[in-house]
Amino acid sequence: MSIFERFFRWFSKVLSPRKGKGDPLASLLHKLIAQLKDTRQIELGCDEVLAQLAQFAEMALRGEDMAKLMPLVKHHLDMCKDCSEEYAALLRILQSAI
Amino acid sequence: MIMTAPGGRRGYNTHNMPERTNKIWLADLRNPGPAQEAALADLRGIIQTGLKYTLQTWLSPNDPRYPSLVEEVTQDTLLRVLDRLDSFEGRSKFTTWVHSIAVRLALTELRRSKWRDVSLESLLEKDSDNFREREVTEPQPNPEAQVERNLLIEQVKQMMLEELTEKQRNAMLAVVIHGMPIEEVARRMDTNRNALYKLMHDGRLKLKQRLAREGLSVEEVLGVFEVM
Ligand SMILES: [Zn+2]
Numbered sequence: 001m002s003i004f005e006r007f008f009r010w011f012s013k014v015l016s017p018r019k020g021k022g023d024p025l026a027s028l029l030h031k032l033i034a035q036l037k038d039t040r041q042i043e044l045g046c047d048e049v050l051a052q053l054a055q056f057a058e059m060a061l062r063g064e065d066m067a068k069l070m071p072l073v074k075h076h077l078d079m080c081k082d083c084s085e086e087y088a089a090l091l092r093i094l095q096s097a098i
Numbered sequence: 099m100i101m102t103a104p105g106g107r108r109g110y111n112t113h114n115m116p117e118r119t120n121k122i123w124l125a126d127l128r129n130p131g132p133a134q135e136a137a138l139a140d141l142r143g144i145i146q147t148g149l150k151y152t153l154q155t156w157l158s159p160n161d162p163r164y165p166s167l168v169e170e171v172t173q174d175t176l177l178r179v180l181d182r183l184d185s186f187e188g189r190s191k192f193t194t195w196v197h198s199i200a201v202r203l204a205l206t207e208l209r210r211s212k213w214r215d216v217s218l219e220s221l222l223e224k225d226s227d228n229f230r231e232r233e234v235t236e237p238q239p240n241p242e243a244q245v246e247r248n249l250l251i252e253q254v255k256q257m258m259l260e261e262l263t264e265k266q267r268n269a270m271l272a273v274v275i276h277g278m279p280i281e282e283v284a285r286r287m288d289t290n291r292n293a294l295y296k297l298m299h300d301g302r303l304k305l306k307q308r309l310a311r312e313g314l315s316v317e318e319v320l321g322v323f324e325v326m
Contacts, residue, residue: 023251025255029251029258029323030320030324031274033254033305036302039303047291048292050198050199050202054189055194082205082291089151089204093151
């Protein structure tokens, strides 16, 4: 590669607008590492959460402080999209009955 | 096949239904006979009313799949409830417990059909490339800071490769980066959702411990990656 070519490449890179998080690996690692912020030593699995979901939903609808009363279930619902979707659906059902 | 009540009531009307306590639900459902049949018919109506709200954000009632989905999920829920009566601990209303089972079955089915045509390989193709090779550093206004960032990226990438199994890494990428339901990733990895959640949790713990050993805090790493 000639010096001119090299310079031209460098120049066009510097001038080209960088899109948001320009580095795909960095943004990927960022998302993965972000998960560690809320990672706890002890977490429940999806089945343990399902077993307590009915109780959790009823108490939440009564306005109880669930982060305090059932912190492990609350934490799992914050971490797991599958379970939180199911929780949202269960709430819709219970709210419709009120 | 669990049939509807004698007389084949359709278009269920919950107002005519006797109020059952948890105890009565259990007693009625445990012993075959007219009481069980009536309880099952009532439960069928309750499940189907609930499914209307469950499916609300997922499937239009005009969708051709709607009726068969409702029927299948109702049937599966009734069977599962009968099978697991002993595991009901009485910490909620019996019917809320039944709804929680129906919801899980319904969403499992919906996720399956939504992601049916997506393979894990195609989803993760680009990510694997990212992990394999790295683009040459772009010249930046502040080359020194850039070099530092690149070193950190390389370091974190290395940690992911060393601390996580390929299965853990792929699961995390599919779930966190691509939003694939854990359930669907698990299906493709021949495991189940519960086990896969735990596997990913183990992975997160290992990474967190490794960061700590390297003297890096999560916030610090995030801060550096954010300015990119
Ligand atoms: Zn879960």
